[in-house]
Amino acid sequence: MVDPATTPLGKMLLDEITPVVMVLRTPLVEESCLKNGLSLLQILTPFSNFNNIDVPVRTSSDQPYRLQKFKLRLFYESDIRQPNLEVAKERLKQVITQAGEKDLSELCSDPPQLSNVVSSTESENLPSWFQFFNKELIHTVSFSDHEAFDHPVACLLVVSSKDEQPINRFIDLFNTNKLPSLLNDGSMDPKILKHYLLVHDNQDGSSEKAAKILTEMRSTFGPNECRLLCINSSQDGQIDHQDNPWDLYKPDTSPSQHLGCFLNIDDFNEIKDLMQELSSKHIIPYMEQKIRVLNQQVSATRKGFRNQLKNLWWRKGKDDTFDSPTGSMYTFSSIESQIRILGDYAFMLRDYELALSNYRLISTDYKLDKAWKRYAGVQEMMGLTYFMLDQSRKEAEYCMENAFSTYLKTGSSGQQNSTRCGLWWVEMLKARDQCKEAATVYFRICGEEPLYSAVMLEQASYCYLLSKPPMLHKYGFHLILSGDRYKKCDQIKHAIRTYRSATSVYRGTTWGHIKDHIHFHIGQWYALLGMYDVAVAHMLEVLACSNESKTTQEVFLRDFLQIVQKTGKTFEVLKLQLPVINISSLKVIFEDHRTYASPAAASVKESLWYSLEEDMTPSLSTTRSNWLELQSKVIPKKYKESNICVAGEAVKVDIEFKNPLQIPISISSVTLICELSVKSDEIESDSNSSTSEPRNDVESQKLTATKYTMDGSSDISSFTLSEIDISIGGGETIMVQLMVTPKVEGILNIVGVRWKLSGSVVGLYKFESNLVKKKIARGRRNANYSSGNDLKFIVIKSLPKLEGIIHSLPERAYTGHLRQLVLELRNQSEFPVKNLKMKVSQPRFLSVGMHDELDTKFPACLEKKTNSELSGADGNCSRVPQAVFLFPEDISIHGETPLSWPLWLHAAVPGNISLYITIYYEMGDTSSIIKYRTLRMHYNLQVLPSLNVLFQISPCPSRLKHFLVHLDVMNQTISESFQIHQLSTVGHQWEISLLQPFDTIFPLQSLYAGQALSCFFMLKNCGEESISSDIISSPSRILGNDASLQGSSDTLFDISGSPLADFHHCERLQQRVSSQDDPNAVDFILISRPPKSDTVSGISDPQYIYSHHACHCSTSGTGPITWLIDGPRTMHHNFFASFCEIDLRMTIYNSSDTAVFIRVNTYDSPNSNGQSSDVTTHSNCCSYRKSIRMA
DSSP: OOOGGGSHHHHHHHHHSSOEEEEEEOHHHHHHHGGGTOOHHHHHGGGSEESOOOEEEOOSSSSOEEEOOEEOEEEEGGGOSOOOHHHHHHHHHHHHHHHHHHTGGGGGSOOOOHHHHHHSOHHHHSOTHHHHHHHHHHHTTTTOTTOSTTSEEEEEEEEETTSSSHHHHHHHHTOTTTSOHHHHTTSSOSOOEEEEEEEEEGGGOOSHHHHHHHHHHHHHHOTTSEEEEEEOOOSSOOOOOTTOTTTTTOTTOOTTOOTTTTOOHHHHHHHHHHHHHHIIIIIHHHHHHHHHHHHHHHHHHTSSHHHHHHHHHHTTTGGGSOOOSSOTTOOTTSHHHHHHHHHHHHHHTTOHHHHHHHHHHHHHHHHHTTOHHHHHHHHHHHHHHHHHHTOOHHHHHHHHHHHHHHHHHTGGGGHHHHHHHHHHHHHHHHHTTOHHHHHHHHHHHOOSOHHHHHHHHHHHHHHHHHSSSOOHHHHHHHHHHHHHHHHHTTOHHHHHHHHHHHHHHHTTSSOHHHHHHHHHHHHHHHHHTTOHHHHHHHHGGGTTOTTSOHHHHHHHHHHHHHHHHHHTSOEEEETOOSSEEEEEEEEEEOOSSEEESSHHHHTSOHHHHHHHHTTTSHHHHHHOOOHHHHHHHHSOGGGTTSEEEETTSOEEEEEEEEOOSSSOEEEEEEEEEEEEEEOOTHHHHHHHTTTSOOOOHHHHHOOEEEEOOTTSOOSSOOEEEOOEEEEEOTTOEEEEEEEEEEOSSEEEEEEEEEEEETTTEEEEEEOOGGGOOOSSOOSSOOTTOOOTTTTEEEEEOOOOOEEEEEETOOSEEETTEEEEEEEEEEEOSSSOEEEEEEEESOTTTEEEOOGGGGGSOTTGGGBOOOHHHHHHSOOSBOOOOOSSEEOOTTOOBOTTOOEEEEEEEEOOSSEEEEEEEEEEEEESOTTOSSOEEEEEEEEEEEEEOOEEEEEEEEEOSSSTTEEEEEEEEEEOOSSOOEEEEEEEEESTTEEEEESSOHHHHOTTOEEOTTOEEEEEEEEEEOOSOOOOHHHHHOGGGOOEEEEESSOTTSOOBOTTBTTHHHHHHHHHHHTOOTTTTOTTOEEEEEEEEOOTTOOOOGGGOSSOEEEEEEEEEOOOOSSSEEEEEEOOSOOOOOTTTSOEEEEEEEEEEEOSSSOEEEEEEEOSSTTSOOEEEEEEEOSEEEEEEEEEEEO
């Protein structure tokens, strides 16, 4: 451990526990001193502290030691008294208030970073006024009657040479009526050292008179006890001391006032010599002599075994006396007081061993006498003596603990003493790097006085910071406790200072409640000081307090808005936390050569559109190049990695706003922040000369910047912005779509988003390009492509743009639903579009019709025509479906005339179906940078189950090439009804008919929800045509046979025409089976309709039908050969006349295409060997005859 005298506690003890000199002076002395702006005490004090006095000292031992540092404490007689507690409290309050005023400039600066705080030293962290405050707090218990180190050791009597009868004035000054109460009430020995000083003001004349008075003084009071001091030797008062010794003792002096202006160097040296002589030749020798005398008395009366027994016997029975907290029965002449004086004098002269032995001796007496305050004071001095001796840390801490606890036991009279003891104890622990224990003592010092508690808690917090390792959470927590008490005492600036220091501890942590508490109260306190800008900054930190209760959130938001209103201005806050911007949800939607009919289409993955369009766009289909390669062909070289948008077409930004609070908030004027630089004709010239050398961007673009300012205005109306107002409920998240529409060519940059909270605070959020998730992907990008420019666009001139919509497309349909739709395309531009192509992702559900079908009436257009109608028209023939539908070449769209085109919808299977349609078209204006565009359309269709149709086919047991068809139909809907209209087979070789009338089978005509229907049909394979599978699979040659299920009066639907044949072709492709090339397989189409009386709107619209397709239904059995034996069923014969001969005819049918060798074995009786015949059949069937004779 370092030298205890060099520690803060050691320096404090050397400064506070030193001899006291009582100064008595006449008014004329003060008058002469005040010419220098100083009192007599202030003039003498700087010269009473000696760093190298070098005086030999001999106390109780014969071995002298040299005293290097020494200090005298000077007090007027009126100040030697116990301070008034209320006055002391007011003084301490002023100290704290003045410290807060000095630190006002720091309140506007940013709080330090925690890493800097931890790495700083104690002197850098602790406020400078702490040490001054602690000293002032210690001074509140000065001049106690139970302690001797504050009792005057000597008295300095000062008289002016201008005083009348100076000798009498010296005698009158030590009048007992004017002396301190300590001298009058017996607590202190009035027989103290006296030194007489005559002050002469050189401005009043020569010092001859003063010399005569000095001679008289020496004859009266003794030659060694009198001295003359001449001051104010400067006549003009213009002396300015460079290192003015009085600045530290009178800091409140104005800069224009020069302290000591009449004191020249001679006066300076004379004062210094006076104090040096007073200390070395008078006070120190006097104290030495006093110590030796008292030590002899104590040794004679208290030391030794005999004296100790005597003392114990004399104190016998004192245990029955009442407690005496103050111990007022002791006078200065009592042996106990003499021992205490001996110990204090020895301590002040650095003889700590002698001091400790006497403190130990008297400690037992006070304890036995139950003089607890005196006992605590001795224990306190013992602890300090152990510290200065650097001995027994345990004993030192025990003494301080004992003293502290005993002071508290004495009640209010010992409260201030316990505070002083605690402060010294703290410094003792800090000197030994026991900062954690020191913080605990600070906490114990905190009493009922909130202001003192605030200071002590703040000092405790710094002890936790200085601990090894730092206890940061306790550091921050005690700062908050301190700030709370500062606020209760109206010390707002100190409260702000402590809370601001605590912010560095909790910054970046998950301690949400305490962070909200800190920032909210700092904001409130700054507002009380009128510093609204800083108040708003802190209140902004608590706006998104999702972890707080609803009531707390309402309070935070209300107070924040009130503070903003008091400022009288609109605040613009970057990254305002309310609402929360979900930057990961940000999607940029723009249209270059790709356009979208709806937001749903824009949200589809680019890869899906790419796969759908690769056979349509000429570049992609021929070279298989990606979008970047295509772009490099149609966009100038230096812009090939930039986004393209078209003037007059909106760039849309989708972004989520989330309300983290439980209370609703109002957001208004939500808009984008954009910049548009209007270009010259350079881009066009560059596009025309793309082979030229690249030039510098500044030289080439020559841009005129037009920036959208934060208040929503722009110098040039070069783009328009959408603006919306929203209200977000508690915990709600809203997706907002914002748009910017450039009007002129140039470079468009989307900077961020802007909004206004509750009409008071403008929130700004700037997008960072590397965080943006661009929704419109550019195909498969090159490996070196960077998305840093996702929010920057090159705006090219206006282009034609198709707008499309499909009319009558339902959102929900039942399985088998078939209806006609209308596609409407518009081009608002005056430039036409041409060479239109269309492709559908699900031809099984959506088919493109012919233009002449647009005027037909559905479903009448699907009904079968009569022979006369067929002879006069081509009929509704089916078409071969193509992957890409080509519109007629003569079609162009522009102006106000739309193009309508029929589409057919068939809900083939249940489920959630996504329909993707893309339309390719080329620009009529050949000067455009972009030569073609695509219109992308997306619709979602929910298909619900309707009829569950199941076919079972078995050979007819009584007829060849006839089959029984078992049809099971079940209505799987909840509320819908269906009329089974017809069952058709596909192909010429098949004929189908009912086995019995349908009204017999199902008289209700309608199949209601949950009902089932089972009926049988006869299916015949005509066999005269041999139709190949190629003909069957071709929708242009599809023919069939129909069975009406509603009576002969109803018209049947033609399954051989479009769109039924088209959709059936798709179903055959979808329902492929391993035996799909079986020529004996049959396809069924079951057509149903809504009930004719059903007038329910929406999904039960009667302007549609239902078609259910069952393909590749096999009629084959276990083998290709079937046979039938035909003959008479009954026959009458007289067996007495002859044998009976019966002719039987066997018909064998070969359903395969290859020749088959057949052997027929007959058995006349079980025991016979039988007969056999061989037959060869190549195809179809053959007959075999055999006669049977019966006896």
